Amino acid sequence: MNLRRLGAVMLKESRQLRRDRVTLAMIIGIPMILLLLFGYAINLKLRGLSAGVADQANTSASRALVMDMMATGVIAPKMAATTPQELTQALRRGQISLGIVIPPDFEARRFDGRDVAQVMVDGSDTVVQSAAMQLAQVPLDTAPIANTRPLELSPNPISVVSFYNPERRSAVNIVPGLIGVILTMTMVLFTAVAIVRERERGNMELLIATPVSRAELMVGKVAPYVVIGLLQTTLVLGLGVWLFRVPIAGRLIDVYAAAMLLILANLSLGLLISTRAKSQFQAMQMTFFVFLPSILLSGFMFPFSGMPPAAQWIAEVLPLTHFLRLIRGIVLRGAALMELWPDVLALAVFIAVMLSAAVLLFHKRLD
Amino acid sequence: MNDGVVNDPNIVIDARGVTRRFGDLVAVDAVNLTVRRAQVYGFLGPNGSGKSTMIRMLCGLLLPSAGSIQVLGLHIPAQADALRLRVGYMTQKFSLFEDLGVRENLEFLAAVQGLSRREAARRVEELLIEYDFADRQKQLAGTLSGGQKQRLALAGAVIHRPELLFLDEPTSAVDPESRRDFWDKLFDLADEGKTLLVSTHYMEEAERCHRLAILDHGRLVGDGTPAELIAKLDGRTLRVQAADLRRAREALSAAPEVAGVAQIGTALRVLTHTQASPQRLQTSLHDAGISADVQTTTPNLEDVFVAATGRSRRAGEMSP
Numbered sequence: 001m002n003l004r005r006l007g008a009v010m011l012k013e014s015r016q017l018r019r020d021r022v023t024l025a026m027i028i029g030i031p032m033i034l035l036l037l038f039g040y041a042i043n044l045k046l047r048g049l050s051a052g053v054a055d056q057a058n059t060s061a062s063r064a065l066v067m068d069m070m071a072t073g074v075i076a077p078k079m080a081a082t083t084p085q086e087l088t089q090a091l092r093r094g095q096i097s098l099g100i101v102i103p104p105d106f107e108a109r110r111f112d113g114r115d116v117a118q119v120m121v122d123g124s125d126t127v128v129q130s131a132a133m134q135l136a137q138v139p140l141d142t143a144p145i146a147n148t149r150p151l152e153l154s155p156n157p158i159s160v161v162s163f164y165n166p167e168r169r170s171a172v173n174i175v176p177g178l179i180g181v182i183l184t185m186t187m188v189l190f191t192a193v194a195i196v197r198e199r200e201r202g203n204m205e206l207l208i209a210t211p212v213s214r215a216e217l218m219v220g221k222v223a224p225y226v227v228i229g230l231l232q233t234t235l236v237l238g239l240g241v242w243l244f245r246v247p248i249a250g251r252l253i254d255v256y257a258a259a260m261l262l263i264l265a266n267l268s269l270g271l272l273i274s275t276r277a278k279s280q281f282q283a284m285q286m287t288f289f290v291f292l293p294s295i296l297l298s299g300f301m302f303p304f305s306g307m308p309p310a311a312q313w314i315a316e317v318l319p320l321t322h323f324l325r326l327i328r329g330i331v332l333r334g335a336a337l338m339e340l341w342p343d344v345l346a347l348a349v350f351i352a353v354m355l356s357a358a359v360l361l362f363h364k365r366l367d
Numbered sequence: 368m369n370d371g372v373v374n375d376p377n378i379v380i381d382a383r384g385v386t387r388r389f390g391d392l393v394a395v396d397a398v399n400l401t402v403r404r405a406q407v408y409g410f411l412g413p414n415g416s417g418k419s420t421m422i423r424m425l426c427g428l429l430l431p432s433a434g435s436i437q438v439l440g441l442h443i444p445a446q447a448d449a450l451r452l453r454v455g456y457m458t459q460k461f462s463l464f465e466d467l468g469v470r471e472n473l474e475f476l477a478a479v480q481g482l483s484r485r486e487a488a489r490r491v492e493e494l495l496i497e498y499d500f501a502d503r504q505k506q507l508a509g510t511l512s513g514g515q516k517q518r519l520a521l522a523g524a525v526i527h528r529p530e531l532l533f534l535d536e537p538t539s540a541v542d543p544e545s546r547r548d549f550w551d552k553l554f555d556l557a558d559e560g561k562t563l564l565v566s567t568h569y570m571e572e573a574e575r576c577h578r579l580a581i582l583d584h585g586r587l588v589g590d591g592t593p594a595e596l597i598a599k600l601d602g603r604t605l606r607v608q609a610a611d612l613r614r615a616r617e618a619l620s621a622a623p624e625v626a627g628v629a630q631i632g633t634a635l636r637v638l639t640h641t642q643a644s645p646q647r648l649q650t651s652l653h654d655a656g657i658s659a660d661v662q663t664t665t666p667n668l669e670d671v672f673v674a675a676t677g678r679s680r681r682a683g684e685m686s687p
């Protein structure tokens with residue numbers, strides 16, 4: 001490997017990248033959009049649903065129940081009412097998203113173990129509905145009142161707090177995983193397309209007719225994207241800390257080391273795809289062929305343990321699965337990178353295999 | 368000579384029985400080629416005749432299906448890596464980076480071709496001036512005109528001062544004046560002792576080559592200096608003037624001894640398969656009710672091309 005040649009390829013690639021508006025927009029745009037999308041959706045579930053309360057019992061226990069529900073942060077008091085009818089009206093007018101009715105015989109019901117309260121929800125808003133359902137932790141009850149639906153609340157209101165987010169999904173949990181998703185999406189695509197584009201434009205015929213080596217060409221080509229990947233990591237991490245107060249329990253250097261492993265894994269995969277894809281469109285198709293299982297099986301969307309064994313085997317081959325274990329361990333549990341060595345090893349092996357395959361499959365020939 | 372090394376240092380390219388198949392298609396068919404040092408060697412042939420495929424095999428970019436190739440004394444494709452340091456290749460399609468500036472493109476190529484930093488800086492300055500890019504160094508290559516692009520591509524191909532240059536239809540998208548300037552540059556390079564293999568389908572360009580190979584359907588159908596090739600056609604070209612050119616043309620095309628007819632101005636130019644007798648042709652036209660004046664004329668390269676490719680086209684039609 002000749003450093004001057006390698007440097008020239010890197011410089012050329014960076015210059016082209018700087019002039020490629022679409023790719024630049026994607027580098028910044030994709031992380032921002034995904035972060036806000038996921039972050040905002042979760043935020044909506046988390047707090048601030050305006051609620052009306054009709055506490056017809058008004059005993060110390062009923063007041064305590066209402067206070068506990070407010071304390072979850074899921075709902076915020078907006079109005080106090082005396083009858084359920086008032087709440088229904090306010091719901092219909094859209095003044096509140098959720099109404100809580102505590103019947104006059106609250107104490108007697110509590111004593112008998114019957115339903116102690118009713119949560120009324122605007123059934124037209126599925127996000128609010130599912131938030132309330134999680135709040136109440138019981139299935140839908142029968143007869144709807146107008147376009148609102150009555151729900152019954154479990155007798156122990158304090159349990160609502162801990163049951164709210166049964167899979168522990170929150171911005172805190174999503175943001176670290178999102179780094180992985182974004183890197184998987186952009187890194188594979190950028191490298192694969194960058195090389196196939198040169199072949200389509202005819203640049204490759206010029207390049208392979210020069211003394212530049214396969215390794216110089218490939219390493220020089222992907223090196224600028226390592227920087228891009230680290231920038232994206234910083235962007236998502238920074239916004240996550242700033243907007244969603246994601247606490248980083250582990251060391252920052254470990255976070256970046258884990259990100260670096262995933263970036264290299266994805267770049268190698270992108271290189272491999274580029275040796276096979278005939279057109280940019282094909283490169284994109286192949287990227288999504290890898291991206292979809294990554295999203296679905298890695299444990300980002302669904303808990304890993306709940307998946308059938310076959311899906312788990314596939315997931316073990318995907319870099320994102322191992323990265324998620326690393327990043328969650330580091331960010332959420334404060335683990336050190338090397339404590340999680342099996343996943344570090346898995347990523348290292350993935351990089352070595354993909355990179356060797358890519359270099360072997362790339363010929364300095366046209367046939 | 369067989370498989371041995373070509374000892375004559377003046378022989379730059381030596382190809383024997385080179386063949387390339389793409390599936391059932393034989394793109395290059397058992398071509399023999401000898402190119403000597405400091406020659407401008409032309410590759411003349413219609414589209415799809417295998418010029419690009421042959422050049423790519425000589426560069427080591429495509430593997431031959433059969434045959435042996437030696438370039439600059441190196442066995443190709445086995446020693447293609449060593450060859451890459453000593454040849455320049457200008458692709459048929461513009462292959463510099465359109466989103467890089469003129470200077471950036473040259474700087475990149477200089478580095479990739481292994482010039483040291485100082486050497487590269489000097490060489491780029493030199494080429495910017497020599498190839499007339501001094502006042503558009505920053506312009507993106509994609510925004511250059513066709514002629515400018517080709518000039519830049521040539522500058523890029525010679526940046527490492529290669530002994531041998533492959534140029535694949537370098538002037539196909541260029542206006543006639545730029546084409547002449549471009550060819551002047553090629554001859555300057557040949558005067559410096561460099562060897563050039565240039566493919567083209569322009570006659571006036573082919574005419575200027577020191578030596579010429581004519582390809583058709585992948586086969587070598589003519590090889591020699593333009594003068595030699597033309598001399599072979601002596602006595603086979605005729606000039607026909609007639610009142611009704613269209614009828615004369617129809618009658619001539621149907622005649623078995625005629626290989627090709629073309630209208631040049633107000634006369635017809637006729638190429639025959641063998642030595643033709645103007646009197647006999649005039650008589651036979653007269654018998655067909657066409658009064659015409661038939662005279663022999665000196666052949667040119669166009670006739671060579673028609674004779675070479677037309678003949679093989681007929682042969683092709685007859686085979687199943």
Ligand SMILES: Nc1ncnc2c1ncn2[C@@H]1O[C@H](COP(=O)(O)OP(=O)(O)O)[C@@H](O)[C@H]1O
Nearest residue numbers: 389392394412413414415416417418419420421
């Ligand atoms: N990569 C390829 N795959 C299949 N056929 C090809 C390929 N390259 C060239 N050919 C075919 O080989 C023939 C010769 O092509 P080419 O060498 O490009 O001709 P020229 O350069 O003289 O126009 C054409 O029929 C072309 O379609």
Ligand SMILES: [Mg+2]
Nearest residue numbers: 418419459536
């Ligand atoms: Mg061609």
